Amino acid sequence: MTKKITYSPAYTLVPTYECFNRCTYCNFRVDPHQDSWLTLEKSRTILQKLQYKSVCEILILSGEVHPQSSRRKAWFQHIYDLCQLALSMGFLPHTNVGILSFAEMETLKTVNASMGLMVEQITPKLLETVHGHSPSKLPSLRLQQLEWAGQLKIPFTTGILLGIGEKEEDSWHTLEAIAELEQKWHHIQEVILQPHQLGSKQKLEVSTFPIDKLPKMVAKAREILPNSITIQIPPNLITDPRCLLDCLEAGARDLGGISPKDEVNPDYSHLSHQGLVDLLASKGWELVPRLPVYPHYYNWLSSSLQKALSTWNNSSHFQPLLSI
Numbered sequence: 001m002t003k004k005i006t007y008s009p010a011y012t013l014v015p016t017y018e019c020f021n022r023c024t025y026c027n028f029r030v031d032p033h034q035d036s037w038l039t040l041e042k043s044r045t046i047l048q049k050l051q052y053k054s055v056c057e058i059l060i061l062s063g064e065v066h067p068q069s070s071r072r073k074a075w076f077q078h079i080y081d082l083c084q085l086a087l088s089m090g091f092l093p094h095t096n097v098g099i100l101s102f103a104e105m106e107t108l109k110t111v112n113a114s115m116g117l118m119v120e121q122i123t124p125k126l127l128e129t130v131h132g133h134s135p136s137k138l139p140s141l142r143l144q145q146l147e148w149a150g151q152l153k154i155p156f157t158t159g160i161l162l163g164i165g166e167k168e169e170d171s172w173h174t175l176e177a178i179a180e181l182e183q184k185w186h187h188i189q190e191v192i193l194q195p196h197q198l199g200s201k202q203k204l205e206v207s208t209f210p211i212d213k214l215p216k217m218v219a220k221a222r223e224i225l226p227n228s229i230t231i232q233i234p235p236n237l238i239t240d241p242r243c244l245l246d247c248l249e250a251g252a253r254d255l256g257g258i259s260p261k262d263e264v265n266p267d268y269s270h271l272s273h274q275g276l277v278d279l280l281a282s283k284g285w286e287l288v289p290r291l292p293v294y295p296h297y298y299n300w301l302s303s304s305l306q307k308a309l310s311t312w313n314n315s316s317h318f319q320p321l322l323s324i
């Protein structure tokens, strides 16, 4: 049998780029009030063009409005409305919009196949550097989000950001913290090992991750994380094709959501689908699509989500999933 590597055919909707945090590695954010929000009408037009193609996942990725701001309610409602719209059109939403209250998370669960939040790194040192102006990146707050997602039975994607000033052991400690939460709640489906890459919008000179170190990090993550968790790597940020193959050899098994534009790293485009298929085939790997939630979590989801999932599983695009 051929060895399989999965990816999720995705499209990213950005409710707003405005963000009250100022992570120095971010190429995505604009200042509060400096962005017009994506309208539901525009979203509907975009989604209509994607219908009846292979795109299954709508990734809702957003900048954040301060929890105490008078605009927070409208921000959250807009995210909910976008998820509901995507779901009503047959897509499977996956929301990653930063820190949420318990009630907000509980509400979004009803319209998301899975949700996500990167832990980044748990060392407090980074609060004095890259996260000096980012209250949302407080390690305790991010671990609490994972805890709440577990309590709420939300299938969850998380991960670590590499090359933002952490030491090697810091990454291991962060992975250990994720492993502990998985052992408690069994809700972490994937962990992304995301190498920080410089983009053209970055204002400050910060370090990047030496990409040749990634295969070793994958191997170490495979040792730390339970086997129930799939390791995901972003192929467009791994610019050396040999390094990508080495990461697979070391235990990475998923390439994440592949959408036409990587909103977080717009300067790094993906290989063509065929290019990726051929590269993987050179080492005997087969590239297969997957849905944004794994089958063993289906019974955690609302009936409208289960209905959308069964439609996708019966569609010809996703037959390969049945054999994973």
Ligand SMILES: O=c1nc2n(C[C@H](O)[C@H](O)[C@H](O)CO)c3cc(O)ccc3cc-2c(=O)[nH]1
Pocket: 008, 010, 057, 059, 094, 095, 096, 115, 116, 117, 118, 157, 158, 190, 192, 255, 256, 257, 258, 259, 261, 262, 263, 264, 265, 291, 292, 293
């Ligand atoms: O195309 C992207 N998808 C990103 N995704 C989507 C991801 O690759 C998968 O599509 C989903 O996790 C579904 O499994 C993220 C999801 C998260 O929960 C947290 C962080 C990311 C980051 C990215 C990203 O930088 N680019």
Ligand SMILES: C[C@H]1O[C@@H](n2cnc3c(N)ncnc32)[C@H](O)[C@@H]1O
Pocket: 025, 026, 027, 096, 117, 118, 120, 160, 161, 194, 195, 196, 197, 198, 199, 264, 265
């Ligand atoms: C959505 C996720 O994207 C990641 N992220 C933010 N900026 C960058 C960058 N320049 N390079 C790689 N990843 C980044 C963070 O980990 C965030 O949580």
Ligand code: SF4
Pocket: 019, 020, 021, 022, 023, 026, 027, 028, 029, 062, 063, 064, 098, 134, 136
């Ligand atoms: S990485 Fe997320 S939280 Fe940080 S500034 Fe960018 S959009 Fe805001």
